[in-house]
Amino acid sequence: xxxxxxxxxxxxxxxxxxxxxxxxxxxxxxxxxxxxxxxxxxxxxxxxxxxxxxxxxxxxxxxxxxxxxxxxxxxxxxxxxxxxxxxxxxxxxxxxxxxxxxxxxxxxxxxxxxxxxxxxxxxxxxxxxxxxxxxxxxxxxxxxxxxxxxxxxxxxxxxxxxxxxxxxxxxxxxxxxxxxxxxxxxxxxxxxxxxxxxxxxxxxxxxxxxxxxx
Numbered sequence: 001x002x003x004x005x006x007x008x009x010x011x012x013x014x015x016x017x018x019x020x021x022x023x024x025x026x027x028x029x030x031x032x033x034x035x036x037x038x039x040x041x042x043x044x045x046x047x048x049x050x051x052x053x054x055x056x057x058x059x060x061x062x063x064x065x066x067x068x069x070x071x072x073x074x075x076x077x078x079x080x081x082x083x084x085x086x087x088x089x090x091x092x093x094x095x096x097x098x099x100x101x102x103x104x105x106x107x108x109x110x111x112x113x114x115x116x117x118x119x120x121x122x123x124x125x126x127x128x129x130x131x132x133x134x135x136x137x138x139x140x141x142x143x144x145x146x147x148x149x150x151x152x153x154x155x156x157x158x159x160x161x162x163x164x165x166x167x168x169x170x171x172x173x174x175x176x177x178x179x180x181x182x183x184x185x186x187x188x189x190x191x192x193x194x195x196x197x198x199x200x201x202x203x204x205x206x207x208x209x210x211x212x213x214x
Contacts, residue, residue: 010043026180057208064091068146070203078153078163083199085150086161086192090212092140093117097212101187102172103160108147113139165190 017034024032034040067087073079089100099117107116118132139147150160162168167187175184182189193211200207 006043007046010040010045013037013040013043014045022180057210059091059208063205067200067203067205070199070205072199072203073164076163081146081150081153082161082164084146086164088143088146089115089160092142093137095119095137097192098188098190101161101165101167101190101192104158105151105154105160106158108139108160110139110144110148115139115143159187165192165195 013034017032017037017040020029020032020034023029064087068084071080072083086097086100089095089103090097093100093115095117096119099119102118103115107118109115115137117135117137119135147160154160154162157168159167167190170190171184171186173186173188174182175186176182196211197207200211
């Protein structure tokens, strides 16, 4: 299968580029030989058939409405509000879960009806906001009420999501030592999938292949 072979080579080239980028960042190397390699365009990474099928499975508006209406946390109303906001943001912006978890209120412009999303450029560029690409998304009408409700109960905290996932006590990004070892996990790498799957099961909602996508 030529497509599979090309995709495998593309994956190797991508990993090589990320490894050398990290080495340059750490000053272990002076240049990245993969950076402008023409072969990276030649060998495109193609998703396997199963992955493509997973990505084509869409969550219906009815399922989203049921999810927003159900009780997602038994601990506090604030956690419930935050889960609602998280689900709404993912549903109507299509952003990554990590992008939603680092959203600040200063990223939401209710007047211009825009949301500023910060997303990674590469695996080695997660250490600070200055290395993240920024894109603007519309503040869709479906998002306004749920965000305003959350804002009225946020106690002046800079981030939108705080009560769930232990996020209130976490920095935006992992804090690492001089060897790159994580000494304090950040918001960006927080895993919310297990809890979300339990919410779906508890409320009788059939799980789709990629919980925070589709």
